[in-house]
Amino acid sequence: MSKQTSERSAVELPSSVTYRNFPRTRYQGSKYKLLPWLADSFQALTFDTALDVFGGTAAVSYLLKTLGKTVYYNDALAFNAQVGTALIENASVTLDEDDVAFIFTQDPNRTYRSFIEETFSDIYFTDEENHWLDIVVQNIHTMECPYKRAMAFWALFQSAISKRPYNLFHRKNLYVRTSNVKRSFGNKATWDRPFDVHFRKFVREANNAVFDNGRDNKVFCLKDEDLQVRADLVYMDPPYIPEKGALTRYRDFYHFLEGICFYHEWKEHLDRDSKHLKLQSESSNWECKEGIHDAFDMLFEKFEEAIMVVSYRKDGIPSIDWIVERLEKRGKQVEVKEVDYKYVLSKKGNLKEVLIVAAQK
Numbered sequence: 001m002s003k004q005t006s007e008r009s010a011v012e013l014p015s016s017v018t019y020r021n022f023p024r025t026r027y028q029g030s031k032y033k034l035l036p037w038l039a040d041s042f043q044a045l046t047f048d049t050a051l052d053v054f055g056g057t058a059a060v061s062y063l064l065k066t067l068g069k070t071v072y073y074n075d076a077l078a079f080n081a082q083v084g085t086a087l088i089e090n091a092s093v094t095l096d097e098d099d100v101a102f103i104f105t106q107d108p109n110r111t112y113r114s115f116i117e118e119t120f121s122d123i124y125f126t127d128e129e130n131h132w133l134d135i136v137v138q139n140i141h142t143m144e145c146p147y148k149r150a151m152a153f154w155a156l157f158q159s160a161i162s163k164r165p166y167n168l169f170h171r172k173n174l175y176v177r178t179s180n181v182k183r184s185f186g187n188k189a190t191w192d193r194p195f196d197v198h199f200r201k202f203v204r205e206a207n208n209a210v211f212d213n214g215r216d217n218k219v220f221c222l223k224d225e226d227l228q229v230r231a232d233l234v235y236m237d238p239p240y241i242p243e244k245g246a247l248t249r250y251r252d253f254y255h256f257l258e259g260i261c262f263y264h265e266w267k268e269h270l271d272r273d274s275k276h277l278k279l280q281s282e283s284s285n286w287e288c289k290e291g292i293h294d295a296f297d298m299l300f301e302k303f304e305e306a307i308m309v310v311s312y313r314k315d316g317i318p319s320i321d322w323i324v325e326r327l328e329k330r331g332k333q334v335e336v337k338e339v340d341y342k343y344v345l346s347k348k349g350n351l352k353e354v355l356i357v358a359a360q361k
């Protein structure tokens with residue numbers, strides 16, 4: 001494993017730079033609301049570099065960045081890696097009015113594809129919205145600066161999630177939004193708000209969240225087993241398997257955003273047997289009851305030398321006792337902390353969110 005070094009040292013951050021600047025997002029398993037609680041735990045530990053193996057929205061990486069640490073953000077999904085690039089690796093680049101005008105404008109000298117409009121009619125968005133998406137996605141892909149591009153993708157992904165019933169792409173259910181019925185859930189006004197209005201709002205939020213903590217923060221887009229990064233503290237918030245109830249299959253739930261990241265090859269990766277045209281599935285030990293014990297064991301072995309911090313819940317497979325035992329077997333001093341928490345998008349009542357902190361004895 002290569003030792004990552006930070007060539008720049010932390011700068012004194014103004015008091016206005018806090019995790020509160022992190023834009024609110026609706027993503028399954030996001031730890032956004034738990035950031036104050038996580039902050040207390042991180043502040044009690046001594047470390048300089050931190051790896052967020054399952055970074056998701058980048059909320060926890062962002063917290064670590066505000067604490068002045070060198071942060072390595074990772075997520076296996078490409079759309080999430082764009083989020084990490086925009087808000088963690090990016091230290092100063094923002095989007096201005098000219099950028100937004102470029103993103104929204106169809107270049108008359110260019111030939112555009114209409115893949116989304118032709119493929120996803122009547123599935124997630126209206127035809128007019130799909131047409132808008134085709135133009136905007138192709139314009140963003142041509143932006144040269146990787147940070148501007150990532151900022152634009154972040155704003156686009158947030159806009160698309162906001163306009164979706166359940167904030168997911170798990171069903172062909174545009175009708176939920178468009179049919180003339182009485183609704184007991186959701187926010188039709190938000191779903192119907194035009195893409196460009198959402199987009200501008202999210203650009204403002206992303207711009208407001210960008211800051212430099214004086215460190216060379218880096219983004220990786222790898223499966224955990226392929227990571228070759230070393231850090232003093234490794235934070236693990238993997239996909240979670242409840243004892244009862246459905247799994248969160250991230251690639252299946254957010255496939256549409258993942259497809260946008262490789263727009264020109266999207267067609268070849270579609271699962272044509274699925275009504276909602278998701279991407280072809282990939283198997284993962286993190287999403288199967290038979291494989292998850294091995295997945296944890298491999299992760300603990302890989303990062304044995306680091307302080308390991310695991311976000312978990314009370315009703316998960318494997319049990320908390322099993323996780324604690326495996327960490328203790330590796331010579332760790334393990335502490336289990338709990339807090340009551342109501343999960344975004346979950347129908348279950350209050351559950352206990354757990355933090356397992358495994359430090360050197």
Ligand SMILES: C[S@@+](CC[C@H](N)C(=O)[O-])C[C@H]1O[C@@H](n2cnc3c(N)ncnc32)[C@H](O)[C@@H]1O
Pocket residue numbers: 027028029030031032053054055056057058059060074075076077080222223224225237238239240250251284286
């Ligand atoms: C519980 S979420 C993390 C949420 C994150 N802590 C936050 O606050 O937004 C788990 C994440 O793991 C990612 N993931 C799933 N399998 C992975 C793997 N094998 N390696 C790395 N990331 C993976 C998913 O894309 C998802 O974003």
